[in-house]
Amino acid sequence: xxxxxMVTFTDAAATEMKERFARxxxxxxxxxxxxxxxxxxxxxxxxxxxxxxxxxQEQYALLRDILIEVRLPATVxxxxxxxxxxxxxxxxGILASFIPTFIDEDAFKKIYFAYEAEKEKRMFVDFDDLLxxxxxxxxxxxxxxxxxxxxxxxxxxxxxxxxxxxxxDIIYLLAGSDGNxxxxxxxxxSIYGFHGANPRVMLDFEKxxxxxxxxxxxxxxxxxxxxxxxxxxxxxxxKERFPKDIQPFRDGHGSVIYNSSDVRADEINF
Numbered sequence: 001x002x003x004x005x006m007v008t009f010t011d012a013a014a015t016e017m018k019e020r021f022a023r024x025x026x027x028x029x030x031x032x033x034x035x036x037x038x039x040x041x042x043x044x045x046x047x048x049x050x051x052x053x054x055x056x057q058e059q060y061a062l063l064r065d066i067l068i069e070v071r072l073p074a075t076v077x078x079x080x081x082x083x084x085x086x087x088x089x090x091x092x093g094i095l096a097s098f099i100p101t102f103i104d105e106d107a108f109k110k111i112y113f114a115y116e117a118e119k120e121k122r123m124f125v126d127f128d129d130l131l132x133x134x135x136x137x138x139x140x141x142x143x144x145x146x147x148x149x150x151x152x153x154x155x156x157x158x159x160x161x162x163x164x165x166x167x168x169d170i171i172y173l174l175a176g177s178d179g180n181x182x183x184x185x186x187x188x189x190s191i192y193g194f195h196g197a198n199p200r201v202m203l204d205f206e207k208x209x210x211x212x213x214x215x216x217x218x219x220x221x222x223x224x225x226x227x228x229x230x231x232x233x234x235x236x237x238x239k240e241r242f243p244k245d246i247q248p249f250r251d252g253h254g255s256v257i258y259n260s261s262d263v264r265a266d267e268i269n270f
Contacts, residue, residue, distance in 0.1 A: 001027050001029030001030050002029045002030075002031075002151075003151065003152060003153040003154055004029075004030045004031065004152070004153075004154045004155075004156070005030075005031045005033065005038070005152035005154070005155045005156070005174070006030055006031065006032045006033070006156045006158070007033060007034070007035055007038060007155065007156065007157045007158065007171070008032070008033075008034060008157075008158040008159060009034060009035060009158070009159055009162060010034060011034055011037075013158065013159075014032045014033055014034050014037075015032075017032050017158075018030075018032040031152065035131070035167050035170070036127055036130050036131070038134075038170075039130040039131055039133070039134035039170065040130055040134075042134045042137060042138065042144070042148060043130065043133050043134055043137060045144065045147075046137040046141055046144045047133075047137070051125055052122075052123055052124050052125065053124070053125055053126070053127070053130075054119065054124040054125065054126050056082075058124070059078075059082060059126065060078050062115065062118055062119070062122075063078045063081055063082070063111070063115065064078070065118075066111055066114045066115055066118065067111070069114060070107070070110045070111060070114060072107060072111070076103065077102065080101075080102035080103065081102065081103060081108075081111055083101070083102060083194060083195065084100040084101055084102050084103060084108055085111075085112055085115060085128070086127075086128050086195060086196060087100075087101065087194060087195055087196040088100070088112065088196075089128040089129070089131070089132060089166070089196070090128060090131065090164040090165065090166050090167070090195070090196025090197075091164065091165055091166075091196050091198070092164070092165035092166045092169065093165075095109060095112065101194050131166045131167060131170065132166060134170055135166055135169050135170050135173070138170065138173045138174070139173065145173060145174075145176075148174055149174060149175075149176045149178075152174060153178065153180055154180045154182075155171065155174060155175055155180060155181050155182070156181075156182045156183070156184070157171060157181070157182070157183045157184070158184050158185070159184075159185055160183040160184060160185030160201070160202050160205075161185040161186055161187050161188075161189055161190035161197070161199055161202050162185070162190060162191075162192045162197040163183075163185075163197065163198070163201045163202065164195075164196040164197050164198050164201070165196075165198055165201065168198075168201045172208070179209055179211075181209070183202070183205060185202050187199050187202050187203060187241050187242050188235045188238070188241055188244075190202070199240065199241075200240070203240065203241075203242065216244065218244060218245060218246055218247060219246075219247055219248075219249050220246050220247065220248055220249060221249045221250070222250075223248065223250070223254065224248060224250050224251070224252050224253060224254030225248045225250075225251065225252075225253075225254070226253060226254040226255060226256065227254045227256060228246055228247075228248050230256045231246075232246060
């Protein structure tokens with residue numbers, strides 16, 4: 001059990017999985033971890049200097065000063081800026097070809113360079129830096145990589161449709177030539193593209209691991225036939241997806257309720 005690593009993307013999911021596993025198998029040797037916690041563990045093992053992880057409040061304060069410096073109005077949504085910065089870092093691409101979702105490209109480049117310079121000056125790292133530093137360490141430090149490949153010989157990744165390019169590279173490095181890697185996900189549920197998630201990572205898994213075994217979980221135990229058929233009619237318009245035929249376990253009737261609200265509070269109340 002100590003050689004099994006289970007990776008998911010939120011602390012809540014990791015905690016829930018660990019508790020359910022312990023109840024069912026009475027074992028706690030498996031490592032349940034978020035990708036960021038895993039990266040932090042690797043980094044602390046691979047470098048001697050301590051890390052200072054920037055808080056969200058510190059990020060907002062830093063961006064407030066940067067907006068003044070680059071002569072942009074302070075009313076620009078700082079959360080949107082951080083989302084674009086995170087998406088760029090997680091894409092693993094180059095800045096020249098990155099198209100931000102929320103702000104102008106030229107403004108984004110100015111803000112990004114100023115943000116990184118100020119962060120470095122204050123000796124801060126953000127959560128996305130944890131992924132980038134970890135990937136660099138595993139790519140360049142063969143002893144460190146071999147240590148973690150030996151420790152975690154069996155790797156499972158949950159919600160794989162929301163994996164990004166940098167996370168994929170880290171997981172593939174850890175899996176190594178053995179390729180004892182199991183990924184679970186539903187490409188039709190990939191909704192975090194604005195955060196850098198890349199559904200192509202999951203769609204290309206069979207190309208990356210040509211000998212993999214694919215297990216389709218095609219029975220829906222939750223919804224009634226009308227709900228499933230309406231969902232299938234909608235999602236089949238998406239061209240980049242695995243073909244699948246979801247079948248209902250339940251019978252009987254159901255109905256799709258469509259509601260549109262102009263006011264956010266009305267939508268929440270509904």
